Amino acid sequence: xxxxxxxxxxxxxxxxxxxxxxxxxxxxxxxxxxxxxxxxxxxxxxxxxxxxxxxxxxxxxxxxxxxxxxxxxxxxxxxxxxxxxxxxxxxxxxxxxxxxxxxxxxxxxxxxxxxxxxxxxxxxxxxxxxxxxxxxxxxx
Amino acid sequence: xxxxxxxxxxxxxxxxxxxxxxxxxxxxxxxxxxxxxxxxxxxxxxxxxxxxxxxxxxxxxxxxxxxxxxxxxxxxxxxxxxxxxxxxxxxxxxxxxxxxxxxxxxxxxxxxxxxxxxxxxxxxxxxxxxxxxxxxxxxxxxxxxxxxxxxxxxxxxxxxxxxxxxxxxxxxxxxxxxxxxxxxxxxxxxxxxxxxxxxxxxxxxxxxxxxxxxxxxxxxxxxxxxxxxxxxxxxxxxxxxxxxxxxxxxxxxxxxxxxxxxxxxxxxxxxxxxxxxxxxxxxxxxxxxxxxxxxxxxxxxxxxxxxxxxxxxxxxxxxxxxxxxxxxxxxxxxxxxxxxxxxxxxxxxxxxxxxxxxxxxxxxxxxxxxxxxxxxxxxxxx
Ligand SMILES: [Zn+2]
Numbered sequence: 001x002x003x004x005x006x007x008x009x010x011x012x013x014x015x016x017x018x019x020x021x022x023x024x025x026x027x028x029x030x031x032x033x034x035x036x037x038x039x040x041x042x043x044x045x046x047x048x049x050x051x052x053x054x055x056x057x058x059x060x061x062x063x064x065x066x067x068x069x070x071x072x073x074x075x076x077x078x079x080x081x082x083x084x085x086x087x088x089x090x091x092x093x094x095x096x097x098x099x100x101x102x103x104x105x106x107x108x109x110x111x112x113x114x115x116x117x118x119x120x121x122x123x124x125x126x127x128x129x130x131x132x133x134x135x136x137x138x139x140x
Numbered sequence: 141x142x143x144x145x146x147x148x149x150x151x152x153x154x155x156x157x158x159x160x161x162x163x164x165x166x167x168x169x170x171x172x173x174x175x176x177x178x179x180x181x182x183x184x185x186x187x188x189x190x191x192x193x194x195x196x197x198x199x200x201x202x203x204x205x206x207x208x209x210x211x212x213x214x215x216x217x218x219x220x221x222x223x224x225x226x227x228x229x230x231x232x233x234x235x236x237x238x239x240x241x242x243x244x245x246x247x248x249x250x251x252x253x254x255x256x257x258x259x260x261x262x263x264x265x266x267x268x269x270x271x272x273x274x275x276x277x278x279x280x281x282x283x284x285x286x287x288x289x290x291x292x293x294x295x296x297x298x299x300x301x302x303x304x305x306x307x308x309x310x311x312x313x314x315x316x317x318x319x320x321x322x323x324x325x326x327x328x329x330x331x332x333x334x335x336x337x338x339x340x341x342x343x344x345x346x347x348x349x350x351x352x353x354x355x356x357x358x359x360x361x362x363x364x365x366x367x368x369x370x371x372x373x374x375x376x377x378x379x380x381x382x383x384x385x386x387x388x389x390x391x392x393x394x395x396x397x398x399x400x401x402x403x404x405x406x407x408x409x410x411x412x413x414x415x416x417x418x419x420x421x422x423x424x425x426x427x428x429x430x431x432x433x434x435x436x437x438x439x440x441x442x443x444x445x446x447x448x449x450x451x452x453x454x455x456x457x458x459x460x461x462x463x464x465x466x467x468x469x470x471x472x473x474x475x476x477x478x479x480x481x482x483x484x485x486x487x488x489x490x491x492x493x494x495x496x497x498x499x500x501x502x503x504x505x506x507x508x509x510x511x512x513x514x515x516x517x518x519x520x521x522x
Binding site for chain 2: 007008011023031032033034035041042060061062063064065066067069070071072073074075076084086087088090094095096097098099100106111122133
């Protein structure tokens with residue numbers, strides 16, 4: 001049986017029944033950034049702490065990627081390409097996070113709609129592990 | 141700033157099989173020097189910029205090895221603006237009498253790729269692996285939000301593209317010289333909602349060069365100097381919405397285009413309402429629309445009426461991208477900003493032929509914008 005591993009360590013909690021994105025909060029000014037980084041782009045402080053971000057937010061903007069992204073760096077299969085949604089979701093921490101969306105249909109996306117975080121399989125690595133990444137999907 | 145442009149040169153943008161970026165750079169540089177009545181031996185300082193040419197200063201062996209300082213510079217899509225600024229600053233600093241800025245590039249077909257090492261641009265590899273490192277996504281998302289906030293319809297995007305290709309059809313040096321109908325543009329395939337194929341520019345090939353000197357010495361070289369009244373370079377503030385940012389704060393701040401334009405107009409003592417002809421970064425129609433406001437030519441939301449009424453066309457109140465802009469010329473990144481300046485110089489010299497802005501324009505503006513949130517704004521006058 002294959003193991004599920006995050007596409008990159010430190011991006012989101014995994015494995016977890018309700019995964020959360022891992023950001024950083026500035027110990028000087030309180031600004032929250034994703035992914036976590038050791039310094040603050042708002043105030044230049046180099047003191048931050050990790051913070052788990054809310055799983056729900058609102059869709060701030062979106063688009064649909066209709067052509068296969070240049071590869072590298074994209075690791076999808078151009079031959080099996082399906083358009084995918086991308087958006088920024090505004091979270092209660094005062095940060096808008098960019099992510100692929102589970103929906104790829106313009107009619108199912110609207111600025112201001114409730115979204116929630118999900119973690120799904122992206123691809124498989126050379127050792128047969130399933131590499132997992134995060135998406136936002138319209139909240140139920 | 142008391143610097144004058146005394147020579148301009150262009151290797152037309154497009155596709156040039158078998159001609160290298162550097163060869164195009166050499167041609168543009170020689171044309172700019174010819175225009176100023178100078179030779180490479182008269183050049184005291186050179187600045188070269190390119191994405192594809194690893195070191196533009198290697199072109200010295202084709203121009204002549206005269207021992208001058210030749211600085212290589214790259215700032216994404218703002219490279220051209222920065223080349224002119226660096227050449228002008230070198231003259232201001234008293235480093236020499238004559239400086240040349242040379243931008244050149246030659247890109248493969250298809251969307252720009254950031255390559256296979258995202259650490260080099262401060263991002264985790266995962267960001268590219270999952271398909272987020274794609275410029276057109278940002279263009280679509282910023283346009284989408286702007287249209288939502290300011291009540292602008294897709295009609296404006298289509299009309300901006302119609303104007304670009306119409307202007308291109310009047311420009312013998314443009315790459316895309318066929319005017320496209322509203323219908324063709326509005327029904328072209330969707331690329332990144334709400335932006336369609338003909339709303340976008342394509343990577344292309346070409347070069348441009350400018351020769352500058354102190355304004356009070358310009359009359360030695362030309363009867364038609366173009367004065368750089370201000371040239372300002374800004375990088376993003378925390379809070380502006382920029383391409384390839386995995387997160388942005390909800391509390392937003394003005395873009396580097398706003399910062400650069402405001403500072404440039406202030407330094408020049410000329411306001412946007414006094415500009416006769418302008419070039420703004422039109423990577424796609426959405427950004428021409430947004431840059432109209434960011435550069436100060438209208439308020440947010442006024443674009444719909446202005447574009448519909450032809451205010452940004454040749455003969456309108458504020459003609460924008462009179463040579464067809466990026467849409468009709470494509471974008472060789474290192475050269476693009478200097479092409480904008482080339483066009484404004486032609487317009488202010490009254491040499492723009494079929495696309496000449498009527499009324500003897502005397503003031504101009506150019507603006508570049510790009511990854512990761514950089515902008516240069518230049519105010520020019522006769
Ligand atoms: Zn801070």
